[in-house]
Amino acid sequence: MKRLFCFLALMVAVILVGCGKSDFSDAERKTIASLALNTLPSLKPDTTNRFADVPAAAALGSTLFFDLGMSRDGTVSCSTCHKIDRQFQDDLPQALGVGRTNRRTMPLAGVAHDPWFFWDGRRDSLWAQALTPLENPLEQAGNRTAYAHYIKARFGERYERIFGPLPDFAGIPLNASPLGNDAERAAWNAMSDAQRDAINRVFANIGKAIAAFERSIEPAQTRFDRFALDLATGAEPKSDAVFTREEILGLKLFIGKANCVTCHNGPRFTDNGFHNTGVPPVADLPPDRGRVDAVAQVEADPFNCFGAYRDGDVSACGELRFMVKDAPELVRAYKTPSLRGAATRPPYMHAGQFSSLDEVVAHYAKAAASVRGTTEIHPLQLSDRERAALVAFLKTLSE
Amino acid sequence: MLGKQAFLRHSVFPQAGGTRSTRPSVIRRRGTGLASIWRYLLAGLGLAALLVGVLAVVYLTAPQSAQLAGPDLSRTKKTDNGLYMASFVPERGVVRQGELESWLLTLKTKTGASVERAAIAISGGMPQHNHGLPTSPQVTDYLGDGRYRIEGLKFTMSGWWQVRFAISSGAGSDTVLFNVVL
Numbered sequence: 001m002k003r004l005f006c007f008l009a010l011m012v013a014v015i016l017v018g019c020g021k022s023d024f025s026d027a028e029r030k031t032i033a034s035l036a037l038n039t040l041p042s043l044k045p046d047t048t049n050r051f052a053d054v055p056a057a058a059a060l061g062s063t064l065f066f067d068l069g070m071s072r073d074g075t076v077s078c079s080t081c082h083k084i085d086r087q088f089q090d091d092l093p094q095a096l097g098v099g100r101t102n103r104r105t106m107p108l109a110g111v112a113h114d115p116w117f118f119w120d121g122r123r124d125s126l127w128a129q130a131l132t133p134l135e136n137p138l139e140q141a142g143n144r145t146a147y148a149h150y151i152k153a154r155f156g157e158r159y160e161r162i163f164g165p166l167p168d169f170a171g172i173p174l175n176a177s178p179l180g181n182d183a184e185r186a187a188w189n190a191m192s193d194a195q196r197d198a199i200n201r202v203f204a205n206i207g208k209a210i211a212a213f214e215r216s217i218e219p220a221q222t223r224f225d226r227f228a229l230d231l232a233t234g235a236e237p238k239s240d241a242v243f244t245r246e247e248i249l250g251l252k253l254f255i256g257k258a259n260c261v262t263c264h265n266g267p268r269f270t271d272n273g274f275h276n277t278g279v280p281p282v283a284d285l286p287p288d289r290g291r292v293d294a295v296a297q298v299e300a301d302p303f304n305c306f307g308a309y310r311d312g313d314v315s316a317c318g319e320l321r322f323m324v325k326d327a328p329e330l331v332r333a334y335k336t337p338s339l340r341g342a343a344t345r346p347p348y349m350h351a352g353q354f355s356s357l358d359e360v361v362a363h364y365a366k367a368a369a370s371v372r373g374t375t376e377i378h379p380l381q382l383s384d385r386e387r388a389a390l391v392a393f394l395k396t397l398s399e
Numbered sequence: 400m401l402g403k404q405a406f407l408r409h410s411v412f413p414q415a416g417g418t419r420s421t422r423p424s425v426i427r428r429r430g431t432g433l434a435s436i437w438r439y440l441l442a443g444l445g446l447a448a449l450l451v452g453v454l455a456v457v458y459l460t461a462p463q464s465a466q467l468a469g470p471d472l473s474r475t476k477k478t479d480n481g482l483y484m485a486s487f488v489p490e491r492g493v494v495r496q497g498e499l500e501s502w503l504l505t506l507k508t509k510t511g512a513s514v515e516r517a518a519i520a521i522s523g524g525m526p527q528h529n530h531g532l533p534t535s536p537q538v539t540d541y542l543g544d545g546r547y548r549i550e551g552l553k554f555t556m557s558g559w560w561q562v563r564f565a566i567s568s569g570a571g572s573d574t575v576l577f578n579v580v581l
Contacts, residue, residue, distance in 0.1 A: 265556050273555050321551065322535055322536060324533065327531055329530055
């Protein structure tokens with residue numbers, strides 16, 4: 001009998017030690033470590049933009065980013081939508097520039113690590129991306145020759161110190177662009193090839209300066225990162241690096257049963273890919289098919305990696321060269337957003353479809369079918385407690 | 400994937416609970432009404448605790464790696480209908496996550512001759528997540544001796560990936576599937 005008792009006690013002890021040993025399995029620890037900010041590789045050089053790491057270019061880019069003069073009517077700059085004190089976004093379901101756009105403003109922390117830009121990835125470099133809002137009639141609504149004239153008038157000297165001499169502006173119309181209104185397009189077509197190329201070059205350099213600035217926008221350390229670092233080093237978590245039971249449960253669900261880490265992986269919580277997650281369209285907006293329509297757009301972009309305005313050699317163009325062009329899974333597929341800072345910047349998704357993280361988690365649990373294409377999300381059995389835990393965990397990425 | 404695995408592991412404990420509930424039948428089969436009920440209860444409890452304990456030990460000492468009996472990870476394989484021997488090496492030595500990479504694929508016939516001028520189509524994806532490859536890799540070079548350079552592969556997440564090569568040459572058409580676990 002005594003021996004039985006001893007044995008019993010031993011077994012109970014084994015169980016207790018087992019449970020107390022750790023909250024996480026080795027596999028879980030490995031995944032958690034892979035999400036921590038300290039694993040974010042340093043920014044790779046962008047050989048397609050030889051000014052990417054030139055400080056003077058970044059300084060000019062920052063001026064242009066905040067300059068209201070960089071728009072048709074002098075009321076909109078990049079920072080109108082990408083607000084510096086709001087994680088470079090605007091808290092709106094759809095952005096407001098000269099007009100109302102069809103998509104939500106994307107936050108910019110760490111954006112220079114991405115291979116594709118916009119919710120649908122219709123641009124393949126940060127500098128080519130920056131040119132798009134400048135000429136979009138709903139955003140900054142300007143045109144190419146107007147921007148070139150403006151740069152010469154306002155920033156001519158700064159520009160030339162970085163990029164070399166500006167072209168001859170004799171005979172260059174004040175307003176002309178291949179993407180503008182009828183008059184602007186006609187004016188563009190009336191220009192010589194050499195003139196068009198010279199203006200495109202100035203325009204591309206505007207993008208390259210802005211991109212150089214954007215490379216400095218990096219994500220900040222969060223409570224989660226402090227927790228993950230302590231977990232990895234075996235240090236006893238201190239002060240705010242201590243996770244509550246609820247946050248631990250949320251983290252476990254995120255990397256486990258809820259499968260979030262499938263797409264939201266790595267230190268930026270994104271796989272840089274495109275997925276259909278069944279997010280419903282917004283009723284009064286034009287049809288939006290996501291990635292599948294972006295393929296032709298990025299291929300047609302004269303400022304893409306294969307184009308004449310790329311610096312460096314073509315070996316940098318792997319993403320464009322090997323992109324998936326036609327697959328059913330591209331329909332209503334959108335870029336996986338980073339989840340860093342997400343908790344403090346609702347609304348969510350490509351057109352601000354959800355106004356809270358609770359709604360986001362409910363969406364994932366339900367996994368409704370997509371209006372077009374097929375969602376990659378599978379329904380989840382999540383209790384109320386588990387849903388709240390997921391939200392609690394996401395908040396640790398904003399603190 | 401990780402989720403499923405963690406989930407399975409945890410279900411070991413409910414199983415242990417189930418064992419405990421079979422205790423009364425064990426007592427009845429022995430058919431001893433004479434002994435004090437308490438002793439049997441204690442013995443039963445002891446047995447249950449023993450089981451839980453053993454399971455706990457097994458659980459705690461079990462290797463924590465993802466695949467206990469994972470997919471075949473060999474990098475050299477006979478193609479599905481046996482027409483070719485195919486083998487690959489990542490050009491940088493290791494398969495990395497999240498970066499474009501290239502592989503060298505070597506094709507030999509059954510008799511060991513190099514396969515020249517093969518047309519190779521590449522597909523694949525993640526069987527557990529129902530999605531294809533995030534890029535469309537292509538053969539970009541023939542290096543001689545049956546070696547082909549495949550560029551544009553990208554594995555965007557950890558887990559089980561499959562890469563399939565559909566090969567056709569004078570020797571006929573065949574396919575081969577390689578598993579990669581990151």
